[in-house]
Amino acid sequence: MKRKLDDVDWSSKEATKSSTAADPSFDSFALDPRLTQAIGKLNYVKPTPVQAHIIPPAIEGKDILARAKTGSGKTAAYLLPILQRILVAKDAAATDGGSSSSENATTGLVLVPTRELADQVAKVIEGYTAFCGKQIRAVNIARNISDSIQQSLLLDRPDIVVSTPSRAAIHFSTETLDLAPLKYLVIDEADLILSYGHENDMQVLAAALPKGVQTFLMSATLTDDVEALKELFCRHPYVYRPDQREENEDGSAVSQFYISTGEDTKFLLLYVIFKLKLIKGKSIVFVADVDRCYRLRLFLEQFGIRACVLNSELPVNSRLHIVEEFNKNVYEIIIATDENEIIGEEEDDDNDAVQNGDEAAEGSSATKKKKRKQKKQRRRDNEYGVSRGVDFQNVTCVLNFDLPLTAKSYMHRIGRTARAGRSGMALSFYVPADQFGKHRPTSVASAANDEKTLDKIKRQQAKVGCELKPYNFDMKQVEAFRYRMDDALRAVTKVAVQNARMQELRQELLASDRLKRHFEENPEDLKHLRHDREIKVVRVQSHMKRVPEYLLAKGQAATMVQQGANGGNVPFKVGGRRVQRKGKKGVKAGGRKKRDPLKSFGKAKK
């Protein structure tokens, strides 16, 4: 059983705030000009709070333990000091006549829980070292490349290795990863790394570390797992743990809303939201399981709405490519699962996991079912994870189509929006207890506890000074779309979902092979690989793709501008070109709206 986070004494013997942090600027860190140039190219104007606090003591060589919220810039906070120290060591070696041991030795190891994160960190290193020439070489060994290629990459002794703990432990045991010269160790997403089943690997690596390695423990939450890692890896770390006021002052804000809805009505709302382009920008739709990904994708396909799916079943190359393309704005909607996140927490966080009284009554059969499910999930890639750490860029909205099982998962899901000081919104559907199981074809087991989970989420968010507000659609207007939703739902049968899932997997495996070959050689070709093409297992009726004008009757519907928790606008606006084109009379020649045909469609409670 876990201790409560706040019971742990996180205060360090070291200072917790540095003076540089009061007036932070990248110049004040006296970074190598090659790094400052790269930061400038990335348009970083000033350090984020976590960077301002951590970079100076880290450059001095102190161990670091940092808790900072998702999207706060933790990656640069540990990478910049490491890169700085490597460059200083290399320059010193060069003036020494090249005799230093820092040449051709792996001095940095960055451990992350998932392959998605490894890929991301490797790309961030590429960005920060863009002006370093061949001075700093980094490799990512969590990628899906053959063992022999990984070995040859490692035997070249790159300066930094990015890996999951399991890959690192394997290469350590075969002696291709030499840990003796190691100087810097990062454990990113430290609160999660053990729940991904990396415990033994972490023990192996801890035992193999030479003395005096500078350790960075980076985490969005401080849990017992982080405490255990601290015991294992740190010497009196400098602890950065901002108070709530500081965290709320960093400019980023997620406006959070929830909608009480029946099981089938979720689909109706989703259709209306995307078809009428009520969300302007990119969205991540989180669902409960892999089948649900395809159910939603096929459902949206009926209306000509393209989306791609992201789950642990897809080959890793496809997953990485999808995230990359999403960040380049190729796709607007991703339908994702966060299966591993949920398993991890169910297994090791009794406090957080939602207990269902009915489930207890059903006793062992439920447990068996859960075990079977977990076993099934283990066959998938257990180094998959997208609700944690992955830097989805410019996400307007995180839409919890299915509520997560825990408040912690919720926090990480919504952390995919409002990153790096930007704003965003989170919209969560929840099924009230009296409506659960009322519409079998669209019912999902995890929704049994939605009401309790939502309460927990609200309490947790209140603790960090955030509020979830109800979002009230004008359901009369929404209902006008129901018959179309019913048609679409009927077409998306269980068999269709299974076929779509298999077809997609086959195609993605083929694509993944192409991806693998082309990643290095022909990056341009990747542009032609799309992950949101129609799956076509269901006959799409073309009339369904249009929204008839009578459904957009005069004076109806919404400019869904909401007042968020802090009075700011929530980007919930009608603005889709398709809708505007339809409402010809309402659109001026220059494309500007004379009157909004969807006015009053939905209102938020203020």
Ligand SMILES: Nc1ncnc2c1ncn2[C@@H]1O[C@H](COP(=O)(O)OP(=O)(O)OP(=O)(O)O)[C@@H](O)[C@H]1O
């Ligand atoms: N000083 C800065 N100025 C502007 N943007 C920044 C700055 N530092 C980092 N970023 C950008 O902010 C985004 C989020 O950074 P990062 O992924 O490091 O956050 P994180 O704290 O690790 O989040 P998570 O906990 O979700 O992993 C990235 O796109 C990054 O390029």
